[in-house]
Amino acid sequence: MSSSRLIRVHRIAADQEIRTTDNPSDYSDAFEVQTSSMDTRTAEQWSRALFEHAPRLVRWFLLLGWRWVLGLRLGPRPSSDHVFGWRIASREPDAIRLELHSTFMTAQLILRVASSTVVLTTNVFYTQRLARPLWAAVGMIHRQMIPYLLRRAASFPRLTIS
Template identity: 40%
Template structure:
């Protein structure tokens, strides 16, 4: 990610999945993967967990509610929202200052990992999905367009609130 590719205050862009993000997800052969990134000068001033909470738990209440209901409708096995071991119900699989991996298993046969990485001038969210059951191959393609819209919105909202706090 370069500064010319990701301008602060712009919408999140889909970028190639970095090898660094792939290394953070222990899924052996993900059936789907993507990365969205957005400019946010000074993003590395906050830890990856702080960013994950900003992205998912500091979104407007209606967005949080719709997102959680969407996850639950497909059988996401979520933990308690806002608890120390979870972010928006997703289990914290591993966390370091500069990256965090969130994990969830879905009753429809999906296993998903989210890897969030803040950098000096941007932050990125990578999604990795592995199908555990045949049904999942039919569910995820229908969910993908909604996933893309929600991820772009959540990243954009987080970047704007971060910029507003730093202004």
């Protein structure tokens, strides 16, 4: 790690203002990590640090789960229009929305950067009945993986991809 400070990730209430459809998501969560005031990364750089700079085994595990367990259709890697296979649906310096679709669900990751915090919100919209029990199982892993990825990315503020 690049510093000796303890990096904590907290689960917070998912912000309903960031919904991108008229339909509420079937599942939402949000995690927040405190960042250094010296960390000037954009939301896209943060999202790339989260996924593209994760350890190789973690990246393999994520791809396995997204593609083969959830059936999400990943885009090209590397790509300026995708972050580790997730389509960039919208981007601004302080916010990025990533989306993936499968037969069972649509998944969104929304990352927002503020002066000293980063918040990653996950929204899942079920399109088939099988999605609910599938996500119930996968969600347990998701709620462990996201804090790990946020903590790791906050530990290495210089790891960015343009």
